[in-house]
Every structure is written in structure tokens, then in C-alpha cells.
Amino acid sequence: MNTETTLTASPERAAKSRKTLLGYVPMVSPFYAFHPATRLILFIFLGVTPLFIFIPEMNILLLFVNLALLRWGKVDIQQLKIYMPIIFTVAIFMFTVVILAPGKDPNYTPLEVLGKTIYYQPVFFTFAAYWRLIAMLFGTILFFSTNRERELLVGLRALRLPFVASYVVGLSIRAAGMFMEDFRTIREAEQARGLDTKAMRFSDQVKLYMMYLIPLFSIALRRANEISNALFARGYTLTGRTSTGKPREDYIRSTYSYSKRDFVAIAFMIIIFVVTGLTQIFFNVFAIEHSPLNIFLRQALGIPS
Amino acid sequence: MDAAIKFKDLQWRYEHRTNFALKGINLEIIKNDFIGVVGANEHGKTTLVSAICGLIPHSYNGIYKGSVEVFGKKVFDSDALELATNVGFVFSDPEAQFTAMTVEEELAFGLENMGFEHAKIKERIDWAAETTLIQDLLDKSPYDISGGQKQRVAIACVLAMNPPIIIMDEPTSMIDPLGKNLIFDILRRLKKAGEHTLIVVEHNVEQLAPLADKMLLMYEGLVDRYLPTREFYSDSNYLQDRGVLAPESTEFVQWLISEKALPASINLPLDLAGGIETTRQALKRR
Numbered sequence: 001m002n003t004e005t006t007l008t009a010s011p012e013r014a015a016k017s018r019k020t021l022l023g024y025v026p027m028v029s030p031f032y033a034f035h036p037a038t039r040l041i042l043f044i045f046l047g048v049t050p051l052f053i054f055i056p057e058m059n060i061l062l063l064f065v066n067l068a069l070l071r072w073g074k075v076d077i078q079q080l081k082i083y084m085p086i087i088f089t090v091a092i093f094m095f096t097v098v099i100l101a102p103g104k105d106p107n108y109t110p111l112e113v114l115g116k117t118i119y120y121q122p123v124f125f126t127f128a129a130y131w132r133l134i135a136m137l138f139g140t141i142l143f144f145s146t147n148r149e150r151e152l153l154v155g156l157r158a159l160r161l162p163f164v165a166s167y168v169v170g171l172s173i174r175a176a177g178m179f180m181e182d183f184r185t186i187r188e189a190e191q192a193r194g195l196d197t198k199a200m201r202f203s204d205q206v207k208l209y210m211m212y213l214i215p216l217f218s219i220a221l222r223r224a225n226e227i228s229n230a231l232f233a234r235g236y237t238l239t240g241r242t243s244t245g246k247p248r249e250d251y252i253r254s255t256y257s258y259s260k261r262d263f264v265a266i267a268f269m270i271i272i273f274v275v276t277g278l279t280q281i282f283f284n285v286f287a288i289e290h291s292p293l294n295i296f297l298r299q300a301l302g303i304p305s
Numbered sequence: 306m307d308a309a310i311k312f313k314d315l316q317w318r319y320e321h322r323t324n325f326a327l328k329g330i331n332l333e334i335i336k337n338d339f340i341g342v343v344g345a346n347e348h349g350k351t352t353l354v355s356a357i358c359g360l361i362p363h364s365y366n367g368i369y370k371g372s373v374e375v376f377g378k379k380v381f382d383s384d385a386l387e388l389a390t391n392v393g394f395v396f397s398d399p400e401a402q403f404t405a406m407t408v409e410e411e412l413a414f415g416l417e418n419m420g421f422e423h424a425k426i427k428e429r430i431d432w433a434a435e436t437t438l439i440q441d442l443l444d445k446s447p448y449d450i451s452g453g454q455k456q457r458v459a460i461a462c463v464l465a466m467n468p469p470i471i472i473m474d475e476p477t478s479m480i481d482p483l484g485k486n487l488i489f490d491i492l493r494r495l496k497k498a499g500e501h502t503l504i505v506v507e508h509n510v511e512q513l514a515p516l517a518d519k520m521l522l523m524y525e526g527l528v529d530r531y532l533p534t535r536e537f538y539s540d541s542n543y544l545q546d547r548g549v550l551a552p553e554s555t556e557f558v559q560w561l562i563s564e565k566a567l568p569a570s571i572n573l574p575l576d577l578a579g580g581i582e583t584t585r586q587a588l589k590r591r
Contacts, residue, residue, distance in 0.1 A: 019449055148446075149406035170406060177448070226401035232364050233402070234415040234462065235389025242386070242420030251413040251426045 017076060020148050026074040031146040038262040039147055040155030045269040046139030050132045052280040054288040059131040066138035075145040083141060091130060098126040109303045120303055128288050149173050154253050163248060171227065175220065182219050186212055309470055309502045310334040310357055314371035317352060317361055326352040328526040329371070334504070336469070339496050341517035341534070342506040345548030349526045350506045351397075354472045356380065357504070359388035375470065390419060393463030397475035399455035400448065408450075408458050409443040415466040433465035437491055453484025460491060470502045471495070477509055485509065492516055514538065514552045515576040522549060535573050554580025561587070 017024040050059050099118055108119040156166040197205055242248050279285045298305055312332040318325040326349050334340055344350050355361045359380045362369040373380040375391050396402045405411040416426045434440045437457040442450055447458055456476055463471055477485040489512045495501055496516055507513045520537035522530040524547045541551040541559050554574045561567040567587045574580040
């Protein structure tokens with residue numbers, strides 16, 4: 001297998017990215033040389049590993065690893081701009097909560113910042129938790145920026161998830177994409193009839209969004225009925241039984257194969273994951289107390305460890 | 306001749322409706338015939354074909370009386386797999402029938418349900434893709450292609466399963482004129498192959514009529530007229546009263562007959578080429 005394979009069925013279409021239900025994936029990427037199961041394991045690895053790490057610097061490092069992988073995977077970094085509102089909203093929400101409601105603990109160290117009393121320990125803990133979340137978020141972004149829905153399903157089936165369950169995942173992704181599309185259609189129809197949301201007050205905009213739910217849910221119900229009919233018309237039963245009584249073939253999965261590089265990558269990820277997990281569980285190496293930034297700030301502010 | 310489908314006094318009323326959508330259908334469809342189904346909206350066309358593929362009564366709630374048999378087996382007693390093996394159904398909204406993430410997966414889905422092995426699935430996909438001219442779409446998302454392409458994919462999904470009966474419910478209603486031509490090209494090829502019983506619900510009679518062996522008119526939940534195509538269109542006024550138009554060339558020649566410009570015994574044309582030829586011959590005779 002080549003180190004880089006192309007997903008294009010028609011090479012004359014020279015666009016760099018391909019639209020998926022949830023975003024875009026590059027037309028050509030070194031990730032495509034790996035089996036979808038390997039890519040899914042990478043996703044799980046990047047998503048679960050931060051849970052063992054409480055040192056924010058390490059999660060920031062993991063974030064850079066994700067960014068490097070995105071770049072290596074030929075993902076258009078510009079498109080990551082769409083995630084900036086989430087990144088900032090999460091930060092605002094988490095820090096607002098911890099500043100306004102820090103909880104009570106006699107060991108907390110109060111600090112005066114701009115005339116407001118904040119407590120060092122919960123704020124630093126929130127800082128660490130935030131970077132852990134962001135590292136996990138970028139792991140997810142990496143996965144959905146380098147995998148189409150089809151590869152997710154193949155990966156799930158390769159990891160022995162029952163066909164019915166993987167199918168439900170697929171239909172859910174599809175439903176999410178269609179929900180967004182219907183939402184866009186309704187908004188465009190309103191704009192075409194002269195509705196200017198920018199000129200509306202915030203409270204009116206909220207009311208408008210609530211009103212969108214009614215047509216969106218009725219469309220979703222209709223679509224659910226249509227999909228159910230389509231499944232029936234093509235002989236699908238929830239039991240996964242085939243007309244011959246034999247186990248169901250998985251044609252799409254059969255079009256992918258593992259190579260040596262898959263086994264090497266999977267082994268590498270498992271080793272790193274196990275080592276990280278065990279060192280944390282038995283030696284507490286990645287505890288927040290070992291964060292160099294935490295140590296520096298405590299020393300600078302005179303907070304005992 | 307072998308009957309592929311037999312309706313015996315079929316009556317169907319949807320749940321929460323006061324009227325029966327089908328009010329006693331008695332009908333026999335011969336194997337490998339091409340049937341065109343026409344009628345005004347809300348007169349039971351889709352309900353009729355849904356009763357053949359089993360969506361009625363298996364996917365809808367309602368009151369079901371009488372029976373429909375497909376190759377001698379009652380639809381009521383058949384399960385989804387048996388029905389899908391015998392009857393393929395193409396919906397009017399192609400997107401409504403997609404459940405997979407790529408066109409290839411979409412085509413493979415029904416074949417996997419039927420229990421085929423990889424090699425056979427590949428062979429069937431290639432054949433269906435070639436027949437419907439979608440070879441270059443296999444790797445694409447079915448949601449990311451044009452309306453006409455979507456409908457061809459939907460037809461390919463059914464063709465891949467190769468059921469002896471194929472039903473298409475207004476397959477061209479959501480696509481542009483060129484896309485429509487492609488769909489009718491596929492129908493033409495299928496008819497020529499003569500291996501399928503084709504039932505097509507369609508308002509575009511200009512292209513449907515020349516292909517159909519027989520036409521069926523649904524009116525107020527009943528089969529109002531079920532005749533060989535030329536005979537079916539022999540009374541345009543009757544059809545117009547029931548909200549159905551005849552092909553323009555047929556109407557034109559009928560007008561010439563009514564004006565005594567052509568003899569009443571003349572063979573009614575069903576398409577433009579036939580209309581021109583009929584008129585030319587008539588003019589020559591004069």
C-alpha cells in the first residue's frame with residue numbers, strides 16, 4: 001500500500017477538500033494509508049489519554065501534537081477557525097463559574113484581582129481541566145477532519161461493535177447533518193422573506209431559535225418515517241438476519257485491509273496509553289501538584305504546597 | 306400468462322382517516338409487463354404501489370381488507386426480506402431512501418441484507434452502477450450529488466438487488482429535464498432487457514406512454530381504467546375529466562380525427578415521432 005492514497009473517484013475533480021456530513025476532510029491525506037480501525041484507536045487514544053493527565057502543560061503539549069497531526073494530515077488549518085467560538089465559550093463559562101462560585105474550603109488561598117476575591121486552587125484546577133478538555137476536543141477535531149462517516153463505521157465494526165449499533169451511529173450522524181441542513185433551509189426561507197436577525201434584540205433572537213424547533217422536529221419525524229420505510233423496502237430487519245440465514249457480510253469493511261504500519265501504530269498507542277495510565281495510577285506522576293506552572297505560581301504567590 | 310401480482314378486493318384505510326384510500330382493488334399484473342400508473346393527486350397511486358411492496362400494511366397502521374399476492378404469496382404474510390427480494394421500490398424523494406454514507410455502501414446495503422458474498426456484491430454493484438451511469442459516484446456521499454444523480458443512485462440500489470418486480474413512485478418528480486431523460490433511458494433499457502415487471506407512477510406521460518405496455522388510472526381509490534396503452538388513451542376527454550392528460554401527439558391526432566382530417570381507425574401515436582409519422586402518412590393518403 002502506498003504511504004498516501006487518494007479518496008478521489010474522479011481525479012479530474014481537483015478540489016482539496018471533500019464535504020462530509022459534519023465538515024470537510026482533505027482529498028489526499030497520509031492518514032488514509034491507515035486502516036479506519038487504527039484511526040479510530042488514535043481517536044480513542046487522544047480522547048482518553050488526557051483523562052490521566054492533570055498537568056496542564058502536558059495537555060497543551062498534547063494539543064500541539066494534535067495540531068501537528070492535523071498539519072501532517074493535510075487538513076486545512078484555516079477551517080479550524082470555526083471551532084474558536086466553542087473554545088472561547090467553554091473558557092468563559094468554566095472560569096465564570098469558578099470565579100463566581102468557587103466552593104468552600106478552608107485551604108483555599110484568596111487572591112485579590114481587580115478588586116475581586118478569587119481563590120487560587122479552584123482557578124488553577126479549572127485551568128488544568130480546561131486544557132484537558134481542549135486537548136480532547138482537538139483529538140475529536142482531528143478524527144472528524146481526517147475521517148469520513150464511512151471510515152468511522154468501518155472502524156467501529158472492525159472493533160467488533162454490532163452492526164445494528166454501528167448503523168444507529170451512522171444514522172445519528174446523518175440525522176445531525178440533515179438537521180443542520182433543514183435549519184439552514186428554514187433560515188434562508190425567512191431571510192428571503194425579509195427577516196433580518198441582525199436587527200433583532202437578543203431576546204427576540206432566542207425566541208426565534210425556539211420557534212425553529214417546531215418545524216425542525218416535525219421534519220425530523222417525517223424523515224425518521226421515510227428512513228424506516230427505506231430500510232423496510234431494502235429488506236433490513238433489526239435482527240440483522242439475511243434472507244439466506246447466513247451471517248451478514250460487511251462489504252464495505254472488506255474493501256479495507258490492515259498493513260504492518262497499522263500494527264506498529266496500534267502497538268505504539270497501546271504502549272503509550274498503558275504506560276501513562278499505570279504511571280498515573282501507581283505513581284501519580286501527572287498530578288496537578290507536579291505542574292511546573294503550578295509550582296512556579298505557588299512560589300511566586302507564597303502559597304504552601 | 307403468469308401473474309406477478311394479484312389484488313383481490315383490497316381495501317385500505319390509513320389510521321385516523323375517515324375514508325378508505327383503496328376501495329376494493331381487483332387487479333392482475335402480468336410478469337414482465339411495463340405498467341404506467343397515472344391519476345390526479347390523492348387518488349391512491351402511491352397507496353396502491355405501497356401495498357405491493359409491503360409498506361402497507363407492514364409500515365403503516367390502518368385497516369386492511371382483502372389481499373395482495375406477489376408471485377402467489379400474500380404480502381400480508383411476507384416479511385421485509387422476502388418482499389425486498391421480490392419487489393424493489395424507488396421513492397419519489399431519492400434522499401429519503403438513503404441510509405448509508407457513500408453511494409457504494411448504499412448499493413451494498415440491500416445486497417448484504419440478502420446475504421450475498423463479497424464477490425457477488427461487487428459484481429452486482431458494478432452492474433447496477435454501469436446500467437445507471439453512476440460508476441464515478443461510488444465513492445461519493447449520496448447527499449453530496451445532484452438531484453438527478455441521487456435518483457439514479459436510488460434506482461441503482463434497487464437494480465443491484467435485482468428483484469423481479471421494480472416499482473418507481475414518481476421517479477422524475479424532483480429532477481431537471483436532462484435528469485428525467487436519463488431516468489427514462491434507464492427504464493427503456495430495462496424494458497428492452499425484458500427481465501423485470503416494471504410499475505411506474507409518473508405524471509410525465511409524454512415519456513411514460515411510449516414505454517408502457519399498459520396504463521392504469523387510479524381514481525377515488527379505485528382502478529378506473531386498466532388497458533393496453535393505445536386503448537387507454539383512445540378517449541382523451543374521459544381522462545381529462547379525471548385529471549389526466551394524454552400525450553400531446555395523441556391529443557393532436559385525436560383532434561385531427563374529430564375534425565375528420567384522419568380516419569378514426571388510425572393507430573394512435575404515443576410520442577412525437579409517432580405523431581409526425583401518423584400525420585405524414587395521413588397527408589400522403591389525401
